[in-house]
Amino acid sequence: MNATAGTGRGKIFLIELSPAVPNLGKFIVMPRFGLLAIASVLSDRTDYDVSLLFEPYVGKIDVDTIARKEPQYILINGLTTTADQNESFISSLRDRMGGSVAVIAGGEHATMFPEDAKRYADYILAYEADDTAVPLLSALEEGDPETRESLLSQIPGLHYRDLSGTWRFNRDPARVDRIDYRYDFSIVPGAESAARRFRQAYMPLQTSRGCRYGCSFCTWISLYGKTGYCVRPAEDVLHDIVHTIEYTGVRNFVVADNLFAGDAAYTEDLMHRIIRTFEGRDDKPLFTVLCRADQFTGKAGSLSEKTIRAMAKGGVSNVCLGLESINSRSLLQMRKKSDLQTYHAAAECLRRNGIGFAGTFVAGFDGDTYEDVVNIAEFGERIGLYTVQVYARGIMPGTVDDILSTHRNIPGRLDKYVNGHTVNIFPTRMLPSDLQQGIFEAAFRFHDREDRKAALNAFRVIWRAIRPHQEALLRIEREILVPEGIYTSSGPGFALNEKALQAVAEDEDAYGSFAKRCRTIFLEAERMEPPGDARVVLAPAIA
Structure with missing residues (x-):
């Protein structure tokens, strides 16, 4: 170089x-x-x-x-x-x-x-x-x-x-041999006062790159171009922690790894370095990390109690568990290799070690019903999550889902609304607008209590902001999807007619017309004033 x-x-x-x-x-x-x-x-x-x-x-x-x-x-x-x-x-x-x-x-x-x-x-x-x-x-x-x-x-x-x-x-990507950088906040205007100016100031931190797993929806291989998992030199991680705290005053870190603690020995060594560095100091760092539930089950291949205790002592205050679904069929489809028993075991392990835990979910896989999505709220309460984040399934370029189901993307959507929370696919067991409502109903139900009011307000702000997208979904359903048989009546709701959708996708002219009509509807919805009442109407869910 x-x-x-x-x-x-x-x-x-x-x-x-x-x-x-x-x-x-x-x-x-x-x-x-x-x-x-x-x-x-x-x-x-x-x-x-x-x-x-x-x-x-x-x-x-x-x-x-x-x-x-x-x-x-x-x-x-x-x-x-x-x-x-x-x-x-x-x-x-x-x-x-x-x-x-x-x-x-x-x-x-x-x-x-x-x-x-x-x-x-x-x-x-x-x-x-x-x-x-x-x-x-x-x-x-x-x-x-x-x-x-x-x-x-x-x-x-x-x-x-x-x-x-x-x-x-130049198509052939080259994975980095060594993650080799150290933060320099002197080149970031305003960073020096971040902690003083912003109550919710956080800094990203990276300890590893890549993942040891290949969930069907995950984009990490697309983003890096090749598979592989590597850890970052511990001394560089420690530099970034110390430099961040001393220069910006920010002590809260979100660890941006795809899989934190994928190398247990490295993680334990890093935690002990952090403990030694901040011994006797009042400005100890706090970390939120992303992990899999099966790292905390006590089974072969999971983290040892010794490593988990070191994480807690080293400042890992919150673990965000990628749980993805409570539906076994959907978990199988997304190649998650997990189950609800594993989730309960992980929750007990983290609770025992004094580490808070949240859950992220991806809704819209083929096993998911509306009730499955909404009942994420009840499941989160049952295992003790402090927050649930339900995202909409996305079928992104280069993923397994893209290879198998690229025709399931809704054409014509506006980029500004693709924020992780909006539905941009054709789900199997409900209409797109129902999936959209279910995602926010789950969030509203879980956070509808006094100690979660801040999160509830955040989800309400997001819901109001994406209302043009939701209105467009409803209109596309009324004018295209239901009348043209892409969705058909099934029990109390609707189900995707995969053959009808596939026929449209395989006919270039038909798909071009379909995409153009969807795009027009999205654009027209964007220009309209959203309805005055943007609240989700809570429907009874099956517990």
Whole structure:
């Protein structure tokens, strides 16, 4: 890797815009770890003047202010919900600067939906960019066009235009050999006062990358390009914890690993390092981590009580368990390799060790009924979760679900509403709008008590924000899905007619017309005023 890329002090802005339509992440103040990691890499290994702009820290990012700084490069990241905002922002910036700035897109949305990112980006760095961002900038500094194109053609995961203007993609991804970065908050304006300014200030932290499992819906392989699980050097993790606390005052960390504690020996060593480092200090860190339930059952392959006690002592205050479903058929379909007995065992283990635990669920698999979705609330109470987060099943590029069921995606949806909470697929055992309502009914039922009021209010805000999407689903059902037999009456509700949907998907003209009509409805719903009463009407569920 070129450690001295860049000539002079050309300005680089890394920009993260806040989505217009909220998800649960809206209710904590936390920059995304990917952009923070890449910003730190560029600050450490190049001589560019690097700044990461995070809107909650710096306020609304103003195009004119950015243009006056005359940046050489803009690196922009974001979820699908900010894709349109990214395009609008970059278009305005280019108008101000006369097209003189090179724009590089990366992250989840750009990796999985590069055609969208091509609307505003000159280059797209897919997959992990730790080892490719600096070589890309070095190549762009090359003055000879043919030499520059040759260098670009050798960067794994890069989308770029060749000399003829044709987009090329270096398809073969290269997983990083070593996760090699350390946070540098001096390049993040506003970070120094984060803890003082924001009651809900958190920081992301990474201890590992990848996963040892392959659930059918999970996007991690798509995002990294290849399988594999590796841990980050413990000394680098410890640096980020200490640097975060001492520079920003933030002590609450969300560990962004796909699978925390996938390497038990490493985890135990890291926890003991944290314990020693913060012994006698009042600013000990607190961690929320994502784990599987079967890591806490006491069976072969699960974490030992010794390791779990070390986690608790080292500051792991909350474990977010990826439970996904309470329906055995759906668990089998998503290749979760788990069951309700495992969930109960994990809950008992974590309770015994004084660690709080939440549950995330993915609703909309083929086994799920409306009652299954709503009854997540009752199940969460029964095993002692402190919160439940029910997300809608998404069928994303490169996943197992995409290979088997890509025709089940609802066409024409608006990117701004793809926030994890909205339904964008055709479920099997209920209408899309019923699944949408069930997801929020579960959240409202679980959090409808005094000590969970903050979470209840957050879900209410999200529900109101996605109402145009829900209204569009209802209209698509009334005008297309039911009249044309894609959904048929089944008992008290409706069920998907898979053959009818497959017939439409396989007929290019029919599907084009179907997609166009759906898109029109989504756009028209977006322009309408939402209904005055946006509350979910709670229906009786089967306990």
